[in-house]
Structures are given as C-alpha cells and as structure tokens.
Amino acid sequence: MTTTRTIACPQCKAAVPWGPQSPYRPFCSERCRLIDLGQWANEEYRVPVSGGDPMKELDSL
Template structure:
C-alpha cells in the first residue's frame, strides 16, 4: 500500500495531499495559488543578489 504524501500549503499552511488530482499543488486552492502569484508580481519575494546594494549605481560600484 502506498502512503499518500502530504505537504503544507506555502500560503496558508493547510495540509495538502500531493496527488495528481490536486491541480493546485503545492497550494490547497486556486485562491492561495493566486495570492502567491500576486506576491511574485508585486515583487514581494526577492532572490538575494550576492550582497550588492541597490543604493549605488552599477557604474559607480568598485567591484574588485
């Protein structure tokens, strides 16, 4: 017998079954999926840039 894997919804934390029938996985619903997409579009999530500061224009940086 195969054990069904469950994960937490990245948006609300609800437990979600990781099965092909769940078309919103890893989210629990379309609502949570859309909230997450909106956060990406609004640039609420950011990937670290390796320590560079956005305060200094690229042409004025002293990268060695």
C-alpha cells in the first residue's frame, strides 16, 4: 500500500494530495491558484533584494 503525500494549499490551507490527481498543486483549486497569481500581479508579494541599489548593479554590467 502506498501513501499519498498531502500538503496544505498555500492560499486556503486545505489538504491537497501531491500527485497527478491534483492538477492545480500546490493549490487545491484553480480559484486559489488565480488568487495567488493576482496577489503577485498586485505586488502584494515581493522577493527581497540583498545589498545595494539593484539599478546601480545593472549599470556596472
């Protein structure tokens, strides 16, 4: 007997089986996937930048 690993949906925290039966993984549904995408588009999430001014780093290339 094999066990299917389950994870929590990053959006609503529902249990999601990790496998081909969950096409929107790690999300539980297309709705949660689109909510997350919208949050990235609205710049609610940000990737931290370490160091100085990133524009100065580009100028030095």
